[in-house]
Amino acid sequence: MSSDHPGRVGADRSVNVEMLRSWVARKAKDLPPEGLADDLPLLEGRHLTSLHIPELILLLEGLRGEAIDVERLQAGDFRDLRTIAARFLVGGPDPDAACAAETVPARSRGASL
Amino acid sequence: MRRGDSPGALARSVALSRQQRSAELTAELRPAGLAWRQNGHAVLAGPLARLAANCDRGFTVLADVWQAEPEEHAAMIELAGLERVDYLASFPHLATFPICLDPDEVNLKEFTGREPLDAGGAVRLTGTAPVREVLTPAACYHVYLHHQGESLEGPLHLTTRNTCFRREAYYEPLRRQWSFRMRELVCLGTRAEVAEFLASTTSMVDALCRELDLPVTWELATDPFFQPARNPKYLAQRLQPTKREALFGDLAIASTNLHEDHFGAAFDITRDGRPAVSGCVAFGIERWLYAVTRRHGADPAGWPDVTAAALRVVAGGAP
Numbered sequence: 001m002s003s004d005h006p007g008r009v010g011a012d013r014s015v016n017v018e019m020l021r022s023w024v025a026r027k028a029k030d031l032p033p034e035g036l037a038d039d040l041p042l043l044e045g046r047h048l049t050s051l052h053i054p055e056l057i058l059l060l061e062g063l064r065g066e067a068i069d070v071e072r073l074q075a076g077d078f079r080d081l082r083t084i085a086a087r088f089l090v091g092g093p094d095p096d097a098a099c100a101a102e103t104v105p106a107r108s109r110g111a112s113l
Numbered sequence: 114m115r116r117g118d119s120p121g122a123l124a125r126s127v128a129l130s131r132q133q134r135s136a137e138l139t140a141e142l143r144p145a146g147l148a149w150r151q152n153g154h155a156v157l158a159g160p161l162a163r164l165a166a167n168c169d170r171g172f173t174v175l176a177d178v179w180q181a182e183p184e185e186h187a188a189m190i191e192l193a194g195l196e197r198v199d200y201l202a203s204f205p206h207l208a209t210f211p212i213c214l215d216p217d218e219v220n221l222k223e224f225t226g227r228e229p230l231d232a233g234g235a236v237r238l239t240g241t242a243p244v245r246e247v248l249t250p251a252a253c254y255h256v257y258l259h260h261q262g263e264s265l266e267g268p269l270h271l272t273t274r275n276t277c278f279r280r281e282a283y284y285e286p287l288r289r290q291w292s293f294r295m296r297e298l299v300c301l302g303t304r305a306e307v308a309e310f311l312a313s314t315t316s317m318v319d320a321l322c323r324e325l326d327l328p329v330t331w332e333l334a335t336d337p338f339f340q341p342a343r344n345p346k347y348l349a350q351r352l353q354p355t356k357r358e359a360l361f362g363d364l365a366i367a368s369t370n371l372h373e374d375h376f377g378a379a380f381d382i383t384r385d386g387r388p389a390v391s392g393c394v395a396f397g398i399e400r401w402l403y404a405v406t407r408r409h410g411a412d413p414a415g416w417p418d419v420t421a422a423a424l425r426v427v428a429g430g431a432p
Contacts, residue, residue, distance in 0.1 A: 043349065043352060043353040044353060046373060046374070049349070049373075050345040050346050050348065050349030051345055052345075053345050053348045053349055053352065054343075054345050054348065057348070070342045070348060070351070071342065073348065073351045073352055074351070074352075075333065075351065075352065075353070075354045076352070077352055078352045078353070113295070113358060113365050113366075113367065113368040113395045113396075113397050113400075
């Protein structure tokens with residue numbers, strides 16, 4: 001997936017994380033009273049749904065200044081704010097460099113049940 | 114593949130290998146009742162038909178644990194309803210449409226006034242009526258349409274079976290067919306209720322495979338979306354896996370699927386004042402025939418009683 005989002009390569013890491021947090025806070029539904037914690041499970045808790053994912057990927061691509069290969073996405077990569085930041089904003093452009101997520105690939109074939 | 118072989122040569126080699134495998138399997142199981150149509154349909158007769166029925170009864174034994182209500186649905190499903198979950202955008206490559214001639218008499222006369230088939234066996238259609246249905250692609254879709262608008266007082270457990278149709282790039286008997294039989298167990302309820310249903314039913318399927326001496330492994334999977342990289346649902350399945358498949362070798366013979374509130378929200382089915390969560394466990398009946406006959410041989414005398422095995426599983430500890 002490629003992005004038309006203005007790149008912020010070299011931007012301060014904390015700025016990028018705050019932009020990510022701000023985006024999630026705007027989009028997430030049914031946040032708990034204590035607010036958006038770094039370890040709040042975003043997809044599992046249904047605070048974000050599948051409809052948010054393409055936009056989130058575009059946002060991250062803009063913040064990193066580099067495209068994300070969706071075929072390399074792995075289970076847990078978008079688990080919570082901390083994981084997303086570690087996976088996509090902290091370790092540089094190589095998504096394997098800062099993996100803090102599960103590495104369980106899902107298989108897909110043409111005749112799934 | 115030998116060094117220097119082109120991708121085209123590899124594809125031809127793979128296709129030949131599949132054809133050979135199909136021919137060998139069909140020849141081996143012909144005495145047991147298998148006939149194979151090259152367009153992706155299997156005929157089951159005699160012992161193999163009885164084994165299919167026996168497998169299906171075994172799956173309904175597992176459904177009975179949940180006191181699942183049986184439902185029988187039509188062979189086709191209205192797209193006006195199914196499109197609430199964007200089926201055609203996600204799986205256009207799998208869809209098979211029922212098509213009818215425009216009933217206008219002039220049109221029908223034109224149709225009957227010439228050879229109905231061309232030299233390749235294709236129907237020489239004249240005017241056609243609007244297409245509003247798709248042949249059932251998965252048995253459980255009917256359930257959500259049928260129960261739309263309902264407010265559930267408790268978890269709803271259902272079971273349904275249908276002949277399903279999926280257009281594929283190639284077909285193999287009992288492994289990958291254009292038309293095949295699918296039994297599904299479905300739960301609609303809260304997330305906790307559906308999670309319990311999926312966990313317990315997965316355990317029962319596991320136990321059933323052990324009883325039948327079918328070695329299976331469970332793996333995360335995704336549905337075969339069209340242009341998956343552009344589909345939010347595919348991305349969501351990669352990031353938050355909701356589908357697991359029981360693999361006999363490389364063949365998925367059953368799957369468990371957590372839909373979250375995807376269908377509950379789309380079809381206004383509620384539980385506790387919120388869109389109901391749903392989940393299903395699916396069994397591809399022909400694939401179970403493949404697994405049983407590969408494991409226990411082509412002679413029906415060596416086949417296990419799947420229903421009896423399921424009863425032993427249930428007696429051993431229902432959820």
